[in-house]
Amino acid sequence: AGSMWLYRWYYSKLCQRVLGFTIFLILALAFVEFPSSFTRTADVRYRSQPWQPPCGLTETIEGLCLLVFLVDLSVKGYLVGRAQLQQNLWLLAYFVVLVVSVVDWTVSLSLACEEPLRVRRLLRPFFLLQNSSMMKKTLKCIRWSLPEMASVGLLLTIHLCFFTIIGMLVFTIGEKDEAQDKERLAYFQNLPRALLSLLLLLTTSNNPDVMIPAYIQNRAYALFFITFTLIGSLFLMNLLTAIIYNQFRGYLMKSLQTSLFRRRLGARAAFEVLASMAGLAGATPETVGVNPEDFLRVLQKTQLPKIHKQAITQKVRSYEGRPMLADEFQKLFDEVDKGVIKEHPPKPQYQSPFLQSAQFLFSHYYFNYLGSLIALGNLLSICVSGGLPCGGVGGPVLQPAFPWTPHPHTVAGHNGKPPSSVTLQVFLVRDSDLMPGQRDDFVLGILDCVFILYYLVELLLKVFALGLQGYLSYRSNVFDGVLTIVLLVLEISTLAVYGLPQSGWMPKQYGPLSLWDMTRLVNTLIVFRFLRIIPNVKPMAVVASTILGLIQNLRAFGGILVVVYYVFAIIGINLFQGVIVPPGNSSLVSNNSSAPCGSFEQLDYWSNNFDDFAAALITLWNVMVVNNWQVFLDAYRRYSGPWSVVYFVLWWLVSSVIWINLFLALLLENFLHRWDPRSHKQLLVGTQQ
Amino acid sequence: AGSMWLYRWYYSKLCQRVLGFTIFLILALAFVEFPSSFTRTADVRYRSQPWQPPCGLTETIEGLCLLVFLVDLSVKGYLVGRAQLQQNLWLLAYFVVLVVSVVDWTVSLSLACEEPLRVRRLLRPFFLLQNSSMMKKTLKCIRWSLPEMASVGLLLTIHLCFFTIIGMLVFTIGEKDEAQDKERLAYFQNLPRALLSLLLLLTTSNNPDVMIPAYIQNRAYALFFITFTLIGSLFLMNLLTAIIYNQFRGYLMKSLQTSLFRRRLGARAAFEVLASMAGLAGATPETVGVNPEDFLRVLQKTQLPKIHKQAITQKVRSYEGRPMLADEFQKLFDEVDKGVIKEHPPKPQYQSPFLQSAQFLFSHYYFNYLGSLIALGNLLSICVSGGLPCGGVGGPVLQPAFPWTPHPHTVAGHNGKPPSSVTLQVFLVRDSDLMPGQRDDFVLGILDCVFILYYLVELLLKVFALGLQGYLSYRSNVFDGVLTIVLLVLEISTLAVYGLPQSGWMPKQYGPLSLWDMTRLVNTLIVFRFLRIIPNVKPMAVVASTILGLIQNLRAFGGILVVVYYVFAIIGINLFQGVIVPPGNSSLVSNNSSAPCGSFEQLDYWSNNFDDFAAALITLWNVMVVNNWQVFLDAYRRYSGPWSVVYFVLWWLVSSVIWINLFLALLLENFLHRWDPRSHKQLLVGTQQ
Incomplete structure (x- = not known):
């Protein structure tokens, strides 16, 4: 009974959350510890001296974390039992890692944080790894292949x-x-x-x-x-x-089957226990059943969501007191799988036929389409109108001047353009050659007012048609409503500050983010309104739901990615910390242009170093993306030595070759699983046997 | 009967080969036609005036090709029949394309080859497309997705x-x-x-x-x-x-099932025909059978490979003249599927026990491994020994100096190295800073002699153990033997010309490819000996066989790639021919270095243009690989105009996004099909119904 209580306590939400938070904490320490990542930039040329935590701060936190892990290990070991303990390699490894960490931690304290190497930093991702069964399974999959x-x-x-x-x-x-x-x-x-x-x-x-x-x-x-x-x-x-x-292949299916099988086994065991409580009188095994009242009593003690409990109780009542058989008992739990269908409150009833037809009109889904259309117009007014100079004859139309090579002719032509041409300079696409003082925001100001008015009217009409309760029961409506109100408040305060828009109207900027900029910022949130089109288009809905489903299955892969990044970043810091040195003389620009084309120095890659944890992560990401990684290879060869190649090639193999393929495999598996109607049947067949 | 004869003639090997060659010819014309690709380099700066075909030459060839297609179309139309003809969109399109091509061709001739645009060049890939049912199916798959x-x-x-x-x-x-x-x-x-x-x-x-x-x-x-x-x-x-x-998914399986189903249908039809010939006497349909003699007579007229014919005849004989039932008849054709197991001739019999044990020894597969090991040694002697300066103390060891940025320190250090240090300068890895006159080939010369002697001994021992017939029955042995003999001849002639190797021995170079270079070239063919390890390692064998199987299924994809490349190359030539102009002034080097870093000019991408068909193909390939394609976008924007972006983005979408994914899908399908044991069962179940 004691171990049962311990088991429940250990797998309670609170306990698991504490454990998860501890793992997060000990991993996040890498950002704080020396070399800490608290600088604004990672560029070796401009970087200021970072804040360093005083000796003992991170060590205290780490000690607490290790204590939690120690408790975790002992509870887990107790629950698993001594016989299994010796065969469970993961638990043994957990023990070893903990011992090494503690030893390293004491060494660190006794040296007053001046130790050259911290082995335990390398071992930390193990805590994340051992806590997730999915990650262990994924690792097994990798080992098999x-x-x-x-x-x-x-x-x-x-x-x-x-x-x-x-x-x-x-x-x-x-x-x-x-x-x-x-x-x-x-x-x-x-x-x-x-x-x-x-x-x-x-x-x-x-x-x-x-x-x-x-x-x-x-x-x-x-x-x-x-x-x-x-x-x-x-x-x-x-x-x-x-x-x-x-x-x-079948990885997902198998894990689903296993979890379903376990649940059925659990239900069967519960049935046996309850049946043995109730039916000493019943003789043949076929007629042995569970007394519904016993079951309901037990059910009250469980921690199911209320809605599921109600559904099960209702079903149990339908048996009217006669004992439930094993099959019926199993079927009860299917209720748990059923999704909760949210019911929208009824629409308000209006008496007048005019009001009724208006209600029909504004609650129709075509009205939503109209709203999206207007939002599209708003977006276009923000984006495109600024790209096309309206009045300027011969002005460059949608000139996609490319960023990577300066184009003297275009720039010269631009600068020579008379600033008096009436152009709708919107902030998103305003010509960068014009000073902020030159833009004319009159038309945009008027348009903004019109659009915000429309959103307001739409909001009111929808509330009228659906009722306030009905309106708020749709999430998309809540989002729209909040957006509209925020826009309205901002617009009113803008008008109050700058007055009504007029020709040549041009709000001044106060501070880094003026009210006017704020309005336009919120305006662009209009983009989100388009996301609600997605569920309406069928293939897009499938694709989107695949992505959402994927994210749920992604934690194991994300975890492995974190582990891999962590280990390589720590190794990288130990190998290459302080290796990249800024150019000596102060004339940075001349130095930059004298470097050969395509080199680390010419491309300004100074911030891609391993001097702190955050910078190391970004550097590893850039190598993982593979493009231009020869620049890194070359730079680290020159600054550090020829053997740095090994580190980078290894990282390429682990991240870009193995992990990305793993991700693709997971995605394919998820997608095909969702699209294949047969898979669900197989799943049921597989578990009923 | 006439149409039957036509059908046979049309689907005869000769006829299909002529058609295939015609398609190849008309596609290959693009290399010859104006602008022809017959220049050594595609670089606009160094390119000489290419040879231009006289007017009428390519047109004559094209006219002949079109004639062949006309015949092809009419035969196909006749075979399909008028009713089907009108519903067969592919044939109709074929007709339209042919008419347009002929009209365009006559226009071309009447304008004396001075026409500005040739529409028919764009249409040519259609001939390839319509001739392959696999490609049509693939296209359908793409359309569905x-x-x-x-x-x-x-x-x-x-x-x-x-x-x-x-x-x-x-x-x-x-x-x-x-x-x-x-x-x-x-x-x-x-x-x-x-x-x-x-x-x-x-x-x-x-x-x-x-x-x-x-x-x-x-x-x-x-x-x-x-x-x-x-x-x-x-x-x-x-x-x-x-x-x-x-x-x-299932694309491959379905096509396999279809072809198997068709064959079974054909066999069943043949059975019915033969049975109606033989068994007018037999009453019930269960006992109707084929007279084996009838069957054998028909069999002699067919064009099966001799070995299959023999196997079937043998099996038919086993029925001893009683009529064959439908099932037995079907089973006969399973023989055709059975692979031919090549039998090696028996080993020669030796009397002496010593010779017998020697024979056992040298025909054992461990002896092959020894040979591979020696070849590995040879390879190492070629590759690695040159990379490690033997005597030079402090000489740079395996210095992986990177190509993209010159490293002044290393180069300086290298040049200052005393040339007297005894370094094994092998051609593969000889230090590029040493002049050819400075290398010392003595050790390599000796090693070469030793290795060639070993190969000769191995050859002789194997012939002794397996017999000449047995030796030649293994393909790998034939390759080894030829290689050894070529090496021997080259080595002997080298020795005859230069004399025996001695210290400071250094064969001079006569002409561009000296005998000595030749020997070393052939020496490197030793690499191929390692390919025979592959079938011995099990997972590698599966992987290799997947690749080989893939190549067979690849034709459809290759065809689509050819079509896509062809169309885009022709469009590219029409859009961008002559757009890239070489820099005006003659001082190329200074111009090159004055260009901004990462630009088309600085990177020397001059040869990536659309001035002829071959250059266009390479340019498209480089864009398809995607790396650095921003350079192309930028350059063509500057030289041609902003709308060139559309062409390149379109090409990226078609080639890199769609085609590469298609290829991956095919590869996955092929691989999983081969690895999944269930698929074969499903295949059989599917066809037997």
Whole structure:
């Protein structure tokens, strides 16, 4: 009975939440601990000295956390029992990790926080890992697919080596040609360099560049690079996806089946217990049943939601006191699965036929469409009208000037444009070359007023048609209403401050975020009104519900991502902290432009360092996205040493290759599960046996 | 009977091959026609005037091709029959395309090849499309998944717009700060620019760059970009994959089932015909059977492979003249499915026990492993020994100097190295800073001799153990043998020319490809010996066989890729031919370095143009790979106009989004089909009903 109480207490919501919060806390410590992430920027050139926690602060919090884990471990160990304890590897590992952490923690305290290395920081993600059964399962899935992944990896290696050798042959045999020499010097100078060039090509992050010197010389060389990318990126990399997905197929189904099976088993056990209480008189096992009154008494003590309890009670009453059989008992619990259908309060009754037809009109869903249409108009007025200079003849129309290369002609032409042309300069798309003082907000001001008035009228009409209770029972209406009221308040205060709009009307800016800016900011929240179209379009509804369902199943994957990021960030900090040093002389701009094109320095990547935890996370993200990761490789090779390559390639393998494929597998599984009508039948068949 | 003959003739191998060749020919014309691709380089700066075909040459070939298509169409129309003809949209479209092509062709001839636009070039891929039923099916699959793809596309658009508006809000409200101003000017200047920046971020092709100016200012801005990428790239893009895969599930299975069903139907029909010939005497339908002699007579006229014919004849003989029933008749054709198991000739018999044990030893598969091991050693001697300077103390060891940024320190250190240090300079990894005259090939020369001797001994021992016939019956042995003999011949001639290797031995180079280089080239073919490990490792064997199976199913996808590339290349040529102009002044180098970093000019992308068909294909490939495609967008905007963006974005959508997902779907389908044991059972159940 004691262990039963402990079990209930341990799996109570409060207890689990405390545990979850403790895990969050100990993980979040990494942001606070030395090197702390409390600086505005991560750029080594502009970074100020961060606030450092006094020695003992983070250690105290950590000690408390470790204490909680100790309690957790002992309770878990007690509940599992000694016999199982020795076979449960996860619990044993938990124990080892805790001991190491505590030892490291005491060392840290005794050295007055001056220790060079903190092993326990690396071990912290383990607490997250061991607390989630889904994550353990996912890890098992990954372990199962390792042999096949290794074989594809081997194929990839052979592919890489093979093409490296061919590439070195092709690009070093000629050797007299100047262009070929360029290719050789740049990408195929020696074996490690050539291997790395092709590894980068596998991630397509140096795609056109690597082939350019050879391709300039002869068209045929392009075939080499294209064949390599085709086989490597398209075939082998996607094969990895297929392998991981193959391992994950039925993963979701199985876990659903298991949980359903467990529940049925639990219900059956409850039935047996209750039946043994009631039916000593009943002889044959077929007629053994549960006394409904016993059941109702037990039901009152459980922690089911009220609505489910009511439904079950109602059903039990329908048996009118005769004992329930096992099947009937099982069926009772199906009630729990049924979703709660929310009922909207009835519409108010109006006597006048005119009012009735008006009510019909404004509660019709076409009225919602009209509202969306008006919101679209509002959005367009915000966005597009500003892009098109209205009066200026010959003004550049929707000029998509590109950001990455300054275009002298366009800029010059822009600056020379007479500022008197009547342009609807809206803040979203106002021409950046115009000073804030030059814009004319008159038309926009009028439009804003009109739209806000419409929203207000819509609000009132809907309240009239549905009644206040009915109006508030729709979530989308609540959102619309709040938005409208906020807009109204802002608009009224704007008018009060600046007066009515007139030609040449131009509210001044007070402070960083003027009232006027606020109004426009809230105005753009109108975009959200469009989200309610989604459930109305059928394929979009399915897609959206898939995404929502996915998010629920995502916690395990998110957890693994957190673990991986955490471990690599801590390793990265230990390896590369303070390695990136800002350029010595103070003339930053000249230094910047003197760096070769495409280098870390020229691209201003200074903030991508491992000097604190937050910066390390962003750096790892940027490498995970893979684009331009050669810049990181190059910079860290120069600042830290050639072996930094290993760290980055390992991170690429873990994050970009394995994790992203894992994610894709989960997504496919979720999506197909939801779309396949057969899967639900299989699920039921599987559990009823 | 006439139509039967026509049917046979039309579907004969010869006829189909002629048709296939005609399609290939008319597609390949694009390389020859004006603007022809016969230049060595596609670089606008160095490109010579290409050879232009005289007017009438390509037109004559095209006319012949069109004639063949005309015959094809009429035969197909006749075979399908008039009633079906009018409902068969593909045939009607074929007719229309042919008429348009012929008209365009005559116009072309009458204008003496000076016509500005050739519509028929755009229509040519249709000939490829209509000839393959698989491609038509694939197209149907794509059409079916269009609604869901459109809904994801809509979600993507909403996502993009939403983040664009938020981004413009975030990066334009402050407006006083210099750093934010930089972000605004660079990436969020106006609506189209911001949209494009985020579209590029969706493809991750401007990943760290777009966030850098804001991230330098404040860490928190990174969250905006990371959230955008997470939702857009990870969720929505992968959802597209899931949707396309969902449409393709069972695609392969269905087509297999259909073909099996058709064959069974054909066999049943043949049975009925043969039975009606034989058994007028037999009364009940259960006992109706085929006379084996009739069957054998018919069998002799068919075009089955000889080995299958023999197997079937043998089985028929086993019925000893009694009539075959329908089931037995069906089973006969299972023989056709059985693979041919190649039997190796028996090993030679030796009398002496010593020879017998030697034979056992050398025919054991461990001996193969030894050979692979030696080849690995050979490979290592080629690759690694050159990377490690042996004698030079303090010489840079395995220095992975990166290609993209010149590193002055390393290069300086290298040049200053005393050339007298004994380094194993092998051609693959020889230090590029050493002149060819400085390398010392003595050790490598000796090693080469040793390895070639080993290969020779291995060859002889294997022939001894397996017999010449047995040796040649293994393909891998044939390859090894040829390789060894070629190596031997080359080595002997090398020795004859240069003499025996000695210290400081250094063969001179005659001509572009010296004998010595040749030897080393062939030496690297040793790599291929490793490919034979693959079938021995089980998971690798499955993976490799999946890839091989995939290639067979790939033709439809390859065909669609060809169609898409062809159409876009032709459109691109019409839009952008001659748009990229080389820089005016002759001082190329200075011009190059004056261009801003990351621009088309600085990156030397001059050869990525649409001036001829081959160059257009490579350009499209580079855009399809997506990395750095912003450079193309920018360059073509500047050289051609802002609307060129539409073309490139469209190409990105078609190639990178749709086609690559299609490919992944096919790969998954193929892989899972092969790995899932249930699928085969389902297949049989499905067809036997």
